[in-house]
Amino acid sequence: TMLHHLVFLLGTSLVAKEIFASINCYYQKQIARYNGCSLTEVPLVPKDTLVFWLNFNKIRQVNASSFPLLEQLLILEIGTQSVSSVTIGKAAFRNLPNLQTLDLGDNKILHLDPEAFVGLSNVNTLRLFHNRLDESILEEDYLRDFISLEYLDLSSNQIKILRPHRLFYHLKNLTIVNLKYNQIPIICEGHLDSFQGKFFSLFILNSNYLYKPTSEDWANCGNPFKNIALGTLDLGSNGWGEDKVQHFLTAVNGTPIDFLKFKNHIMGSGFGFKNFRDPDKDTFAGLARSGIRLLDISHGFIFSLNPYLFQSLGDLEWLDLNHNKINQIQKQAFFGLRNLKTLNLSYNLLGELYNDAFEGLQNVKLIDLQQNHIGIIAQNPFRDLLSLEMVDLRDNAIKTLPSFPSMATIFLSDNKLLSIGSQTIRATFINLERNRLANLGDLYILLQVPNVQYILLRQNRLSDCNKHVNVSENNQLIYLDLGENMLKLVWDRGLCLDVFRALSNLLVLHLNNNYLTALPQDIFSGLKSLNRLNLASNLLSYLPPDVFPESLKTLNMSENQLLSLAPEVFMTLSLLDITNNRFFCDCTLNTWIAWVNKSNVTLAGSENDTYCVLPPGLTRVPFSSVALDGCNEDELQKPLQFSLFIFTSVTLIMFLTAVIVFNHFRGTCFVWYKTIIGTLLKERKQAIDTSAYKYDAYLCYSNRDFEWVQNSLLKHLDSQYSEKNRFTLCFEERDFLPGEDHITNIRDAIWNSRKTICIVTRQFLKDGWCVEAFNFAQSRYFCDLKDVLIMVAVGSLSQYQLMKYKPIRVFVQRSQYMQWPEDHQDVDWFLNSLSHQILQEKKVKKKSSVTEMQTIRTIS
Incomplete structure (x- = not known):
């Protein structure tokens, strides 16, 4: 029995493999897809092929005769071959004169003939990642014909020394070099002489062995990027502490760098440790003349932002400090950042914000403080930030709404706010979701904010209403989310029934999951522009006539307890969701179905989700399957219906008989037809x-x-x-x-x-x-x-x-x-x-x- 099972499983796997191959191995619209086809050599393809994919096969060798002449081929991928090694022979790609992208990545061990790439003068992208290549790929002249090369990927290899061959002087278009996950311990002045005079939009040295040299080594090493300009220099994940960062930046002093990445560093003392230093005013001093605009020092252990830390970075516009251990912002920490536009301090350990926390950031537009532990905010730490457009304080522990200057967006969701208070705020978008607000009267205060257009109060505890002001008649609100609260407790006591009375510009209103069993009379009377209303997941069993404004087009009534449907309630709608209610299917259902068929309304959701609950014989039966034959039927119509049934049946039988006879004797019929016509x-x-x-x-x-x-x-x-x-x-x-x-x-x-x-x-x-x-x-x-x-x-x-x-x-x-x-x-x-x-x-x-x-x- 076990043998039979093994044979069955083997057969099943072979069949599955054949099916998979037939799906993934084909030629269509000038694209040859042969990924994972167990090929051992290059298959023949039409001469007009543009893209040729040969990944995940078993090709061991590519030589000069492997490819026919494919003058139109632009992209070739021969990566991840499931063999021990792949050999690229002399002039292997000579018949691909116009190739632009060559991918040989992830072949474990790649053997290259010194003249493997002869003739590839049009290739602009070369991927050689994860091939166990050593430094000879750069030190020798393998790439001499790549005069159009723009992107070179040598990541995940075994390069230990970075000294490119002089041929790189002639690769004028090379702008992206990826050397991530190699074994380069140090680069010094003179190592990159063949790159001098170039501009690299992206130069990646992430995850190498650059942590090994001592600070003295860097001090004596000189500037490895002398006479080289860099768009983005990625030095992350190299295990650099504050001392190595400082010495390296001192060495590259004056090198133009637009974006410098130190992501995944070990700078900083961390929380509760003192064995590593936090960066100070000297750490980034070497970048003073580099014109740097973007700096990423995220995912590290910085505990304290020390005074004058960034004073040398006057051109900086974007600073990312997320996922450190920042607990303290010292005075003048951001001194000198006069051009900074975006500051990311998310996912740190900040517990309080003082008035001088952001001193010097007069042009900052966005401050991201989400996922800290901020519980106390001083009187107004944002008062001097006149250009501020957005503060993100999501997921903190704030209990009292702070003061903000006029801005576009305020994010305060996932905090512990108990009330709005009387703080002065000005914003067009206010997000207060998932707090502890219980008083619907706070909404009246928010509606006093000039020019506010979006208010989100989802998942609070709104269950009471004690208002001190009325809704401003000149409000500009267009979107209001009150979902997942307890408004039933408010309106059942007759409180704040005028909450929507002055919202004449409101377009979208969410009232889902509020335990509503009935809608108060005229609750929507002031919503003259309302277009979309969400009442899903409540306990509504009845909708009174004229309850909705005439402007309403989209209504969500799913997950309620509606027993019946009156077409006159939904006359203005174009989209309606009534799925998962508790409908009693009586004769009125025929009226509803007839109206739906005549109107322009679209019913959302699956037909199987709109079903009957009562009577018991129709439980869970979809509307489309319900037949209510006994409703309003005149007995005099029954004989006529029977006659129509007999007539239709006889006509259908005669028609099918004629079709069958003609099909069997169509030759004879054609002869008769020609004879009669003649x-x-x-x-x-x-x-x-x-x-x-x-x-x-x-x-x-x-x-x-x-x-x-x-x-x-x-x-x-x-x-x-x-x-x-x-x-x-x-x-x-x-x-x-x-x-x-x-x-x-x-x-x-x-x-x-x-x-x-x-x-x-x-x-x-x-x-x-x-x-x-x-x-x-x-x-x-x-x-x-x-x-x-x-x-x-x-x-x-x-x-x-x-x-x-x-x-x-x-x-x-x-x-x-x-x-x-x-x-x-x-x-x-x-x-x-x-x-x-x-x-x-x-x-x-x-x-x-x-x-x-x-x-x-x-x-x-």
């Missing part, structure tokens, strides 16, 4: 104009098919075979001149015939003369501007087999072809259709054929 209308054969052409049609076929063509076509169409036949046909065995060049005979036959009929069979596709004749016939299409080619496919030819031949592919994309019938009784109908095709004259537009003419000429 007798009644005295049909005459259409006169054929033979003045312009010697033949009515040239019949092109493979010599091996002559016997079939003679029996199936010539005997029924050619006038020399029978007097009943009406056409003068041309075919090779009878009409080609002996001794004349074969191609001349074909061309004369095509141009001396009104139409050319190509009998396309498997033998036809193998016959070069036949395919050539097909191409000649198409060329006449563009000269005469007439559709003179008729294609008849015989036998089981797939679309793929036809599309392999360019002349036939061009024809099939432009016109329809005829298929020889498999059923013998359809032959007469087919021959009649073919006769009409021979007689029919089809004109074509000249403009529409320009592109096809170019294609035909190319094929010719």
Whole structure:
């Protein structure tokens, strides 16, 4: 039994593997997808391929003969081969002259011939990550032909020394170098001489061994980036403490750097330790002349922001200190940051903010303080920050609303606010979600804030109302979220029923999850502009008429206890959600369904979520499946309904019988049809104009098919075979001149015939003369501007087999072809259709054929 199970599992895995391969291994729209196909060598692909993916295969070697000439190929990926090593031979990519992206990453061990990359002058992106390459990839001239290279990824290798070859002088476009996860212990002045004069938009030295050198080593090392300009320099995750950072920045003094990243450092004493120093006023002094605008020193152990810490960074605009252990902001800590716009202090250990915390940040626009432990805020630490637009204080322990200057956004969600108080605030967006506010009267205070447009009070404890002011008539509020509170306790006592009375500009209102069992009379009367209302997850069982404003378009009534539905309540809506209610399905349901079918309202949610709860026989039955047959039915209508049923059934049976009879005897029916039409209308054969052409049609076929063509076509169409036949046909065995060049005979036959009929069979596709004749016939299409080619496919030819031949592919994309019938009784109908095709004259537009003419000429 165990053996049977193993065999079954093995078979299942093999089948799954084949299915996976068929899904992931195909060519479509000039993209060759062969990822994970267990290939051991490069497969053949069409010459017009643009993208070629060969990742996750078993290719061990790529050499000069691996690829055919692919002049249009732009992207090639041969990464993550599941073999022990991959070898790239001499001139392996010589047949890919226009390649732009080459990815050989994650091949574990990559062996490169010194001339592996010969000829790749157009490549701008080269990925060689995780290949166990050593420093020779940079020190030798492997990359000499990459004159267009812009991005070089050598991350996760075994490079120990960074001394690039002099060839890098000539790589003028190289702007991104990724050396992350290597083993580089130090870089000194002179190591990067071949990079001098360059500007690198991104230079990554993250996660190397740069922590090993002592401070004295850096002091004697000089400036490794001398005469080099840097957009972003990433030195994170190198285990640098304050001393190494200071000595390195002193060494690179004067190097232009726009963005410096020290993410994941070990600067700072941490919380409760003193063995490492916090950075001070000398730490970043070496950046004074670098013009740095962005500095990331996040994810470290800085405990205290010391005085004048950033005094040398006068050009800094963005400072990221998140995920440190900052507990103290000393006076003048931000002195000198006159141009700072964004300050990120999130995810630290700040417990209080003093009035002088942000002194010197006169131009700051955004301060992020979320996820600290701030419980006390001094009287007004933001008073001098006149450019401030947003303060993010989410997820702290603030109990009293602080004062803010005029700004755009205030985030105070996930705190411990008990009341709004009387603090002066000015903002257009106020987020106070998930606090401990219990008094709905605080909303009246917030509505006094000039120009406030968004107020979010979701998940508070609003259950009482003690107001001291009324809602300002000139308020600009457009969005109000009061969801997940306890407004039932407020309105059941008749308190603050005028809360929405003056909100004439409000567009969106959320009142979900408030335990509402009924809506107070005229509660929405002042909401003249309300467009969207959310009343989901309450306990509403009844909606009075005219309860909603006429402007309402979207209503969410899901997860309530509605028993019935009155269409007049929802007349103005365009979108309605009534899912998961407790509907009693009586005869009024028919009225509701009829209204829904006539109105423009859209019902949200799944049909299975709108169901009956009562009566017991219809419990959980969706509306769409409910049949209420006994409602308002006139007994006199029953005989009529029965008669209609009988009539419909008999008509349907007769129609199906006629269809079955016709299908089985359609050949005989066609003969009768032609005989009757000929007798009644005295049909005459259409006169054929033979003045312009010697033949009515040239019949092109493979010599091996002559016997079939003679029996199936010539005997029924050619006038020399029978007097009943009406056409003068041309075919090779009878009409080609002996001794004349074969191609001349074909061309004369095509141009001396009104139409050319190509009998396309498997033998036809193998016959070069036949395919050539097909191409000649198409060329006449563009000269005469007439559709003179008729294609008849015989036998089981797939679309793929036809599309392999360019002349036939061009024809099939432009016109329809005829298929020889498999059923013998359809032959007469087919021959009649073919006769009409021979007689029919089809004109074509000249403009529409320009592109096809170019294609035909190319094929010719």
